[in-house]
Amino acid sequence: MSLIDVIDLQSAQLHDEARRAMEVCNACRYCEGFCAVFPAMELRRDFTNGDLDYLANLCHNCQGCFHSCQYAPPHPFGINVPKALAELRYQTYRDYAWPPSMARVFDRNGTLVCLLAALSVAVLVTCIVLLRDPGILFQPQTGPGAFYRIMPWGLLSALAGASFVYSLVALGMGFRNFWRASERPTSDLTRPRPLMQALHDVFTLKYLGGNGRGCNDLSDNFTMLRRRLHHAMFYGFLLCFASTSVATLYDHFWNWPAPYPLLSAPVLLGLVGGLGLIVGCSGLIWVKVQTDPAPSARALLGADYALLTLLLLSSVTGLVLLTLRETSAMGLLLAVHFGFILALFLALPYSKFVHGIYRSGALLRYALEREDEHASHASN
Numbered sequence: 304m305s306l307i308d309v310i311d312l313q314s315a316q317l318h319d320e321a322r323r324a325m326e327v328c329n330a331c332r333y334c335e336g337f338c339a340v341f342p343a344m345e346l347r348r349d350f351t352n353g354d355l356d357y358l359a360n361l362c363h364n365c366q367g368c369f370h371s372c373q374y375a376p377p378h379p380f381g382i383n384v385p386k387a388l389a390e391l392r393y394q395t396y397r398d399y400a401w402p403p404s405m406a407r408v409f410d411r412n413g414t415l416v417c418l419l420a421a422l423s424v425a426v427l428v429t430c431i432v433l434l435r436d437p438g439i440l441f442q443p444q445t446g447p448g449a450f451y452r453i454m455p456w457g458l459l460s461a462l463a464g465a466s467f468v469y470s471l472v473a474l475g476m477g478f479r480n481f482w483r484a485s486e487r488p489t490s491d492l493t494r495p496r497p498l499m500q501a502l503h504d505v506f507t508l509k510y511l512g513g514n515g516r517g518c519n520d521l522s523d524n525f526t527m528l529r530r531r532l533h534h535a536m537f538y539g540f541l542l543c544f545a546s547t548s549v550a551t552l553y554d555h556f557w558n559w560p561a562p563y564p565l566l567s568a569p570v571l572l573g574l575v576g577g578l579g580l581i582v583g584c585s586g587l588i589w590v591k592v593q594t595d596p597a598p599s600a601r602a603l604l605g606a607d608y609a610l611l612t613l614l615l616l617s618s619v620t621g622l623v624l625l626t627l628r629e630t631s632a633m634g635l636l637l638a639v640h641f642g643f644i645l646a647l648f649l650a651l652p653y654s655k656f657v658h659g660i661y662r663s664g665a666l667l668r669y670a671l672e673r674e675d676e677h678a679s680h681a682s683n
C-alpha cells in the first residue's frame with residue numbers, strides 16, 4: 304500500500320468516526336447550547352466530508368460535550384466528540400496543505416520545527432562568518448545600524464521577506480482549499496454583518512468563554528484559564544508582528560535603522576508582545592500537560608508543543624537580545640533570535656498555526672449560515 308493510500312484510508316476512518324458521532328449527537332441534541340458546532344450540525348441531516356471538516360474546525364476543543372455526554376465511554380456507543388473532531392481537524396491540516404506534498408510533515412511536526420530552527424541558526428551564523436569577520440560575532444556594537452554591522456541588511460531583508468511571502472502564499476492556498484472543500488454553497492461572502500460577527504468571534508475568542516462559565520480545560524470543572532492564556536498568546540503575537548512592521552517602516556521610510564531606544568514604538572510593542580507570548584505559550588504548555596487525556600487527540604500534541612515551544616523560544620531570545628544588545632553577546636543572540644523567527648515563518652503553514660486560519664474560515668461560514676437561516680425563517 305502506497306503512502307497516498309495510507310493517508311486516504313486514515314482520512315476515511317477519521318471522517319467515518321466523526322460522522323458516527325455527529326449522527327448520534329444530531330439525534331440527541333443535549334449539547335446544543337454548548338458551542339457553535341451543535342447549531343451548525345443541526346442544519347444538516349447528512350454529513351459530507353466537507354461538512355465534517357468544517358465542523359471539526361468549528362470545534363475549539365473545550366471538552367464540555369465529553370464531560371456532559373451520557374454516551375461517552377464506557378457506554379457502548381463510546382461517543383467522544385472532542386477527540387473525534389480533534390483527530391479529524393488534524394487530518395484537515397494534512398488534506399489542505401499547500402503544496403500537497405508537504406502534508407506529510409504534519410506527521411513529524413516536532414522534528415520539522417527542531418530541524419528548521421537548528422538549520423536557520425546554523426545558516427545565519429555561517430553567513431555572518433563568511434560575509435563578515437568571524438570575530439564580529441563577539442564584539443559589542445552600539446548605535447543606529449548596530450544589527451546590520453553584524454548581519455548585512457540585504458541578507459536580513461531577503462531572508463525575512465522571502466520566508467514571509469512564502470508563508471502568506473502557503474497559508475492563503477491552504478485556506479482556499481479548506482473553503483472550497485465545503486460542499487454547502489454559501490451566498491455572497493462579502494455581506495458585512497456575518498463578516499463583522501466572525502471577526503468579533505475571532506478577536507474575542509468568544510467560544511472559549513463557554514457562555515460565560517469557561518471551558519473544561521483541565522477536568523470537568525469550568526475555568527477561563529485557557530481563554531486568558533490564548534488571549535495573551537494571540538495578542539502577544541499580533542503586537543510582535545506590529546513591532547516588526549513599525550520597525551520596517553522606520554527603516555525604509557524614515558531611514559532610521561534598528562536598534563531603537565527603549566521608549567520607541569517597535570521596542571515597546573515587542574516588549575509587551577513578547578511578555579504576552581511568554582505567559583500565553585508557557586501557560587498553554589502547562590494546561591496541555593495537566594489536562595484530562597481522555598477527550599484529547601494524542602496525534603495533535605506534538606504539533607501543539609512544537610508551535611508553542613518555537614513561539615516561546617522566539618520571544619525569550621527576543622527579550623534576552625533586548626537586554627544584552629549593548630554587550631559582546633549581541634552578535635550571537637541576534638543570529639539565534641533571527642534564526643528562530645525565520646524557522647517560525649517557514650514552519651507556520653505546516654504547524655498548528657493553521658488552526659487559526661481554518662477556524663476563522665469556519666467561524667465566517669457559521670456566521671453566513673446563521674444569517675441565511677434567519678433570512679429563510681423570516682421569509683416563511
Ligand code: SF4
Pocket residue numbers: 327328329331332333334335368369371372373374375382384
Ligand atoms: S455529545 Fe453526547 S450528550 Fe452531547 S449531543 Fe452528543 S450524544 Fe448527546
Ligand code: SF4
Pocket residue numbers: 334337338339340341361362363364365366367368369384385388
Ligand atoms: S469539545 Fe467543546 S467546542 Fe468541541 S464540540 Fe464539544 S462542546 Fe463544542
